[in-house]
Amino acid sequence: MRLYDGGRSPNPRRVRIFFAEKGIALPELIPVDIAKKEHLTPEFTRINPMRRLPVLELDDGTALAETIAICRYLESLHPEPALFGRDAKEQGQIEMWNRRVELGLFSSVMAVFRHSHPSMVELEHQVPEWADANRELIDDHLLLLDLQLAANPFLCGELMTVADITAGIAVDFMRPSRIPLPEDFANIRRWHGELAARPSWAA
Amino acid sequence: MRLYDGGRSPNPRRVRIFFAEKGIALPELIPVDIAKKEHLTPEFTRINPMRRLPVLELDDGTALAETIAICRYLESLHPEPALFGRDAKEQGQIEMWNRRVELGLFSSVMAVFRHSHPSMVELEHQVPEWADANRELIDDHLLLLDLQLAANPFLCGELMTVADITAGIAVDFMRPSRIPLPEDFANIRRWHGELAARPSWAA
Known part of the structure; x- marks a missing residue:
């Protein structure tokens, strides 16, 4: 792999933290410099036509893109500790909270x-009105x-899950x-402080 | 349940089609009329603070919101036919394509x-510039x-998966x-015609 x-971009960090929380060693890293637009080259576009990072290349050459797709692949190969839930109800609730955060705070x-x-x-066709509309939603998301x-x-309860990684990275990126x-927001401050103190958070 | x-909203349709493709009978339906703003009432906000539909209420009273969370719960209880993939690689690839479509065509x-x-x-703080920016992306997504x-x-290959439901509903909603x-886009037309002909698509 x-x-x-x-x-330091948010999605690469989510995946590296996921590896660390699983206790899996990181595979060989191939740095792609977004500031230098290396993700927009024809070579990288062939690997991921969405031109986004990270991408996990499997041993058979399959390119797996999208943060949560990479995490799910790892969860399937290494079920413990379960970061997507242990039974149907937990899996549903963790997926719900991960999505609430992704479509809410993270997205905004x-x-x-x-x-x-x-x-x-230079990297984005900026729509300032969209930035403003999202800035107004942040306090509701929080x-x-x-x-x-x-x-x-x-x-999602007593155990850290993938939803906490998504939410914690969103708070970091504020x-x-x-x-x-x-x-x-005292509860967010308590929880985020605990996340940031975990060894995985430096990944 | x-x-x-x-x-007829897109996300409620995705979940009903998922039930149908799984061969699971729909549970009791509680209609919530979005046009009448019934999803914005205090009663419904207590069920789902995001004020979105659909929501699956489990027998223990747990409210499971977010389309894909409901589908994952059902997949876990009824693994066959597998609409999220049968092994780690398939699960990763289906998650990747479902997300590419959700973050791409469906979202736009x-x-x-x-x-x-x-x-x-009346239902949305409309940002016309955001509609315009997304309209320009549609052909790339397609x-x-x-x-x-x-x-x-x-x-994702020979078998219909949850990614096809997401993408097909996005095309419907155009x-x-x-x-x-x-x-x-002849390949989209061929595939979408086949989806629309399936009994599940009327769900």
Whole structure:
């Protein structure tokens, strides 16, 4: 296996943290420099026509793109610890929370970054109105998380899951997106501090 | 089980088609009328704070929201026929294609509808610039599908999967979104005609 990696970008980080939480050694990393537009070359477009990172190349040459697809592949090969749930109900609830976060906070933070950050001018057809509309939604997304974390150590209960990785990376990425985390979300602050202290978070 | 249903909307259709492809009888349906804003009531917000449909209520009262979370729950209880893949590699590839379609065509068609259709004025804070930006992406999304379907009967090979349901519903929803399907995407037309002829598609 080889992992086409994108450094500090959110999705490459999600996959590397997933490897670490599973206790699986990272495969050979092939760095792709997004700032240098290396993901837009014809060579990389043949590997992933969506021109996104990361991509896991399997030993038979199959290119597996999309963060959660890579994580699911790893979960299937290495079921323990289960980060997508152990039974039907857990699997449904973890998928629900991962998607609520992806379609909510994660998506809005990314939209703010892509459509308003100066570093993205050359990489994205920026729609400033879309950045503004998403910035207005952030507090609602955070409130949903905070309420869930008031009643649970992690988003889906006692155990860390893939939904926490998605949500934690979204909170991390608020800083480069220039979105402050309001002081009053105490449950998010508690939970995010615990995530950031895990060895996996440095991956 | 009970299914809070949203009629002809895309996500409720995806779940009902999934039930039909699995050969599972639909549970009791509780219709929620989006046009009448019944999904915005305090009662429904308690069931799903995201105020989206459908929601599967389990016998223990657990409310499972998000289309793919409901489908995964059903897949776990009823593994055959496998609509999310039979082994690690298939599971990864189906997740990849389902996400490529969701983040690509499905998301852009929904954005055009939500942000430009007159019927959505009262339900959505419309950003017309976002509808325009997404309309410009549709042909690229369709080209990706068409190329994949040139080489495969279904998106992930010989068997229909959840990725075909997502993609087929996205193509269906182009019509109410007033997006024409160009004549030259012959592979999409062949595949979509076959999907629409399946008994499940009327679900």
